[in-house]
């Protein structure tokens with residue numbers, strides 16, 4: 715297994731201190747760091763799919779949140795690891811939400827690293843779909859070495875994260 719570069723990346727996200735964004739290219743790579751190097755091709759050819767992979771792996775599911783008492787709609791999963799008090803510092807008042815909604819948001823909390831793993835595996839699954847584009851060799855190898863054997867065993871974890879079907 716080849717290690718990741720993991721150099722810290724700048725991010726404009728207001729929750730970036732919690733996420734601690736990292737480079738997920740291979741250790742010792744040339745050129746610029748990148749958080750989602752394996753999405754490079756889909757970003758060019760199937761932008762919506764690439765965006766969906768990022769969104770579903772890093773955000774809580776959206777659905778009903780956009781109602782009157784909705785509060786955060788599709789908030790970053792790692793933000794939901796913060797306490798109510800810490801979230802008030804981000805102007806998110808969980809006490810304004812119905813308990814059912816709070817429970818649902820909290821249930822979808824996940825650390826940044828877990829979300830990055832899910833994004834990788836989702837991408838690999840997308841490339842396995844019928845009619846999927848063929849990934850460039852470098853991306854295929856990157857995903858195969860990291861995802862091919864693990865996906866089946868981790869279905870339950872995915873269910874926990876409630877990744878939406880593509």
Ligand SMILES: [Zn+2]
Nearest residue numbers: 719721737747
């Ligand atoms: Zn890097």
